[in-house]
Amino acid sequence: MNDINYTSIFNQFAVDGEPLSFTPCKIGLINATYFVKTENSEYVLQKINTNVFKKPQEVMANYAAVTEHLQKKNIPTLHLVPTKDGKSFLECEDGFFRITVREPGETFNSATPDLLERGGEAYGLFSSELADFDASRLYETIPNFHNTRARVEALQAAIATADSERIAKSADTIKRCLQYASQGSYLVSLMEQGELPLRVVHNDTKINNVLIGDVDVVLDLDTVMPGSILFDFGDAIRSGASNLVEGDPNTDGFAVDKERYEAFLKGFLRGTKGALTKTELKLLPFSAFVLTYEVAVRFLTDYLSGDTYFHTTYEGENLVRAKGQLTLAENIFMRLDELSKISEKYI
Numbered sequence: 475m476n477d478i479n480y481t482s483i484f485n486q487f488a489v490d491g492e493p494l495s496f497t498p499c500k501i502g503l504i505n506a507t508y509f510v511k512t513e514n515s516e517y518v519l520q521k522i523n524t525n526v527f528k529k530p531q532e533v534m535a536n537y538a539a540v541t542e543h544l545q546k547k548n549i550p551t552l553h554l555v556p557t558k559d560g561k562s563f564l565e566c567e568d569g570f571f572r573i574t575v576r577e578p579g580e581t582f583n584s585a586t587p588d589l590l591e592r593g594g595e596a597y598g599l600f601s602s603e604l605a606d607f608d609a610s611r612l613y614e615t616i617p618n619f620h621n622t623r624a625r626v627e628a629l630q631a632a633i634a635t636a637d638s639e640r641i642a643k644s645a646d647t648i649k650r651c652l653q654y655a656s657q658g659s660y661l662v663s664l665m666e667q668g669e670l671p672l673r674v675v676h677n678d679t680k681i682n683n684v685l686i687g688d689v690d691v692v693l694d695l696d697t698v699m700p701g702s703i704l705f706d707f708g709d710a711i712r713s714g715a716s717n718l719v720e721g722d723p724n725t726d727g728f729a730v731d732k733e734r735y736e737a738f739l740k741g742f743l744r745g746t747k748g749a750l751t752k753t754e755l756k757l758l759p760f761s762a763f764v765l766t767y768e769v770a771v772r773f774l775t776d777y778l779s780g781d782t783y784f785h786t787t788y789e790g791e792n793l794v795r796a797k798g799q800l801t802l803a804e805n806i807f808m809r810l811d812e813l814s815k816i817s818e819k820y821i
């Protein structure tokens with residue numbers, strides 16, 4: 475746990491009791507997360523990654539506004555614990571911290587169809603319950619977050635400056651990745667043309683960001699911003715309906731699982747309550763391709779840039795992630811007709 479005195483940090487929040495244990499949570503590639511137990515309560519303490527979130531105060535303003543909105547509507551959501559002086563975060567020389575109450579339930583990296591349907595409904599509901607939230611209150615915590623075209627440009631910039639050894643090791647992957655640059659930009663172009671409605675969306679709908687319990691709770695609200703609902707659908711499919719989990723070393727073995735795709739879709743459409751436009755409905759399968767492609771581009775960019783963004787546990791992990799996600803994107807792209815047929819059953 476580095477040299478940070480987490481006990482002293484924890485005690486500056488309005489928590490109930492003394493911390494008895496700090497257990498690192500290994501899920502998540504950006505923030506550092508710990509589960510903390512006191513005699514009567516359980517909390518989640520997070521150190522916000524300020525390399526990724528350059529304005530963490532704005533992340534927390536969004537977080538507080540969104541959770542308050544959902545709480546007022548009695549929708550299961552996270553509960554921030556304020557600091558003893560009433561702030562939603564603690565900023566000190568060790569960094570930037572927040573605490574939420576640990577909600578009961580479990581998260582999954584790889585979910586069964588039943589769980590995926592519940593995850594789909596939770597993410598769908600999340601967006602429909604925020605349809606009446608004033609989007610102008612939200613800060614853009616990471617500009618151009620799902621601008622796939624800008625992500626490809628960042629890859630090109632990284633290729634231009636990367637060290638030669640990493641270029642050599644990833645030459646095939648770079649070539650494969652750049653082949654899809656124009657298809658990958660299609661959703662961005664539609665948004666620019668006003669063909670896709672701007673909604674308040676989650677933007678990081680990995681399947682392990684839904685807590686499944688007596689009630690299901692959407693976690694990780696750092697990137698809630700205006701965007702397309704297709705971002706949420708596509709990213710959840712890439713993580714939840716894949717036969718292999720992101721980072722699996724069998725990088726040629728990734729494929730979308732039809733049964734899980736259908737299960738998530740079913741739940742998602744139930745949760746979004748008929749709000750999706752015809753264009754959005756038609757593009758659901760394609761969005762799974764774009765979001766999977768986009769994250770492949772991002773992992774490859776980070777590999778070429780020396781692994782400064784995503785947390786890694788071994789040398790070359792970002793390249794392994796990129797290759798697997800690229801295989802999955804190609805698999806989805808080849809099977810768009812098959813996936814569209816599934817959608818037609820529900821539209």
Ligand code: GN1
Nearest residue numbers: 502503504505678680694697720769
């Ligand atoms: C990051 O923090 P986490 O693990 O939920 C990333 C997502 C990526 C994901 C890939 C702020 O999400 O965009 O899809 O890793 N979050 C940010 O695993 O960049």
Ligand code: MG
Nearest residue numbers: 504678694696
């Ligand atoms: Mg996240």
